[in-house]
Amino acid sequence: MTKEMILSHPWFGPIVAALIAIPLALLLHRLSVIVLRRVTRSTPALHMMLLKISAPARFVLPLIALQAVWQGAPDDLKFIASIRHVNGLLLIATSTWLAARAVNGIADGVLARNPYDVSDNLRARSILTQTRVLARTASSVLVVAGAAMMLMTFPGARQVGASLLASAGVIGIVAGLAAKPVFSNLIAGLQIALAQPIRIDDVLVVEGEWGRVEEITGTFVVLKIWDDRRLILPLSYFIEKPFQNWTRHSSQLLGSVFIYADYSMPLAPLREEVERLVKAAPQWDGRFFNLQVTDTTERTMQLRVLCTAASSSLAFDLRCAVREGVIDFMQREYPQGLPRLRVEESAGAPERPADAPVPLRSAPPTLPPNAV
Structure with a gap:
């Protein structure tokens, strides 16, 4: 093929333009990244978004340049329609990728400014939940919209693409809530x-x-x-x-400990022991504690110890420590205060010696569920 034939070929101009457009687009991408990284360094959300979209932008900019070249080529050029279509599909796909990465980048930037691995993390956990759920919902909507736009480029699938795009909107989601269970989770995610x-x-x-x-x-x-x-x-x-x-407004909890004791158990020394146990426990947050008789039966009285802790796990450990300490104290100092069953001797039975000990047997009633 001679030089004249090459220069006169209908595809010569578009190919040369494409070979020039691609390096220029990549150079523009490189310079833009360098400049924008420095500009957005003081804005964590935008800076993180820029880092996330850097990879997809490396494909989006050349595809935009190529689409401009193909659109400028003559309409009667052989295969130009197919090339425009394929380039358009790639551009929609990479643009959807870029938009989804941009959403995730902004979310990561917001989370970086609000770490939740701290002691008082209620506000940070709120931001974490909102950001993650909204980012995932937005990414899902973008993917559905991108797929719909790609379908709509095919003449035979425009109706399908239009329906899919409509279902991605808020009105379509609400209208299809009863018929499409998958959208119920999407709505629930937004509500959460x-x-x-x-x-x-x-x-x-x-x-x-x-x-x-x-x-x-x-x-x-x-x-x-x-x-x-x-x-x-x-x-x-x-x-x-x-x-x-248990942590809707605060992670602080009020823990309860239930103990069953005989009526002979004096309460004053037991209250002093509970005070000593709670104040010595590292899990107690210093807010509140008390000991009360909350119920009685024909055999025992129900004692309830309330004590506060900064979190549910600390409250559980504190309850266990207080429960063990109270039982140990009663076994050591007031064994007669433990639950026991009294048995009266019948008239025909031999008399028990005066100094004979009363038989003891632990017989606590069934504990309610909240005593666990």
Whole structure:
């Protein structure tokens, strides 16, 4: 092929333009990254977003330049329509990737400014939950919108793409809530992010299980049970069903300890021992404690010790320590105060010596569930 034939070929101009456009786009990307990194260094959210979109932008800018070249080529050029279509599909896909990465970058920047691995992390956990749920929801919507736009570039699939794009909108989600269970979790995710009935690291009692919220995804919640099991629940569960949240407004808790004692147990020394035990316990946060007789039966009296701690795990350890200390004190100092069963001798039975000890037997009644 001669030089004249090459220069006169219809594709010569577009190819040369494309070969010039790609390096220029990559150079623009490189310079923009250098400049913007310095400009956004004082803004963590924007700086993190820039770092996240750097990789997809390396593909988006050349594809934009190529699309401009192909659009400027003659319409009667052979294969130009197919090339424009393929380039457009790649541009939509990479732009969707860039938008999703931008959302995640902003979310990471917000989380970096609000670390939640501190003692008083209620506000940080609120921000963490809102940011993660909203970012995942936005990324899902962007992916659906990108897929719909790619479908709409095909003449035969425009109706399908239009329906998919409509379902990605808020009106489409609300209208399809009853017919599309998947959207119920999406709506629940938005409600959880805004109303925040649960947050990351919240302590919950769900389905009779005690655990912490380990992860909130776009469709389900992972609850880490105290024995390292994982309970997986759909997002809609926390909107439709009741559950206990022990850290809704604060992680501080009031723990209770129930002890059953005989009526002969004096309360004054027991109160002094409870005070000593609670104040000596490192788990006690110094807010409150007391000892009260909360119930009586024909055999025993029910004693309740209340004590406060800074978190649920500390409250559990404090309750165990107080319970063990009270039992040890009663066994050591007042064994007669332990629950026992009195047996009266019948008239025909031989008389018991006056100095014979009364038989003791531990017989506490069944404990209520909150005594565990």
